[in-house]
Amino acid sequence: MTSRLSAWLLLGWLAASAHHGAPGADGAASPAGSAAAGSTPLVLISIDGFRWDYLDRHPAPNLRRLAREGVAARGLVPVFPSKTFPNHYTIVTGLHPDRHGVVANTMADAVLGRFSLADRAAVEDGRWWGGEPIWVTAERQGLRAATCFWPGSEAEIGGVRPTYWLPYDGQLAGEERVRIVLGWLDLPADRRPSFLTLYWSDVDGAGHDTGTRSPETAAAIARVDRWIGLLLEGLEERGLFGRVNLLVVSDHGMADTPGEQTLVLEDFVDLAGVEVTGETPAIFLRPPPERVEPIRRALAAAHPVLTVWRRESTPRSWRYRDHPRIPPLIVAVEEGWNLREARGATGRPPPLGMHGYDPRLRSMHGILIGHGPGLAVNARVGRIENLHLYELMCHLLGIEPAENEGRLRAVRGLLAKGH
């Protein structure tokens, strides 16, 4: 979508709600726990690639304020592969990728063909997206959902879409996204969403291009923090700050990858006739059946930082074995390294930061900050697996979760007393 179209949509919403007074007046902000389902809006905010320790190393006053006044975890543990789409979709479904089916940013399916982030037709095709994302759970139980970007939100899943959603537009200005979300909160009660999302990719982009300790990454963190500040100001103006639940998450962290630490798969094996998916640092191979073992053996002896697994023997903690979209061979390099399929010009300099490594690595952990009536005050908790956030969000919204693999018990420490 063009920014112009977004602006037009926004104007439409603002006009629709212009005659309305303070949104809190009609019950939007009654305390969670005692109120009807969805009466306390929940805004789920993702800052792509925001590593757990960025908050300690950068000023980010608005995020720090939320963490200080609300609840902050020592880290948010992603699922394998620690990439954008699998993790965003685990956060909203409570399922591992081998259950929800979004097994990589770039994947292949015997019936559907190939999937990649930039392929709009694939991204909007609900057949790629298994399980039940929270906006579907919410809409099915009579609430409204509104997404200013989230992987999966552009597809009809189980016959349901968010009431308000936008096709992903990476160019849409950060502050515009905040205005859109505030516009949704300004809607009259019968049209106002209870579950909303916001997403920015700036910190991830800077981390890839320039590494975790660069001035560019510091600037991206400062920029996103200003947008968080705009959101908080907008909520304060509406009397909603402290009366909506805010969850700030990131999908994964980032590791520095010095340019010379790159391996090329074709230096070790012939990939002609092999279906290649995934992307650095974890590449997935589907060779013809008779070539699986020879390729595995060649890669097993290829290089000390490279590991190859058959899908049935990937680390148990990854829970990355069962889905038919997971190919027979998984190849990955160690933290700090990149893995390319072939030699030759990519037209881009090698990335100086990367993620996608083993989720147990500290560098892969993201952030989790909560603030609002349903969430603990001045509290710190340990690391949380992102798998459990679906249960947490359903609890905050007062809706019945669909079947999932998360446990509310694992996130109890995040909740307000008595909630």
Ligand code: AMP
């Ligand atoms: P990754 O390769 O895992 O670092 O993915 C990050 C990229 O995902 C960012 O550059 C975003 O532009 C892109 N992205 C995030 N959300 C979406 C979406 N809903 N549709 C398409 N691309 C997206």
Ligand code: ZN
């Ligand atoms: Zn990401």
Ligand code: ZN
């Ligand atoms: Zn990234």
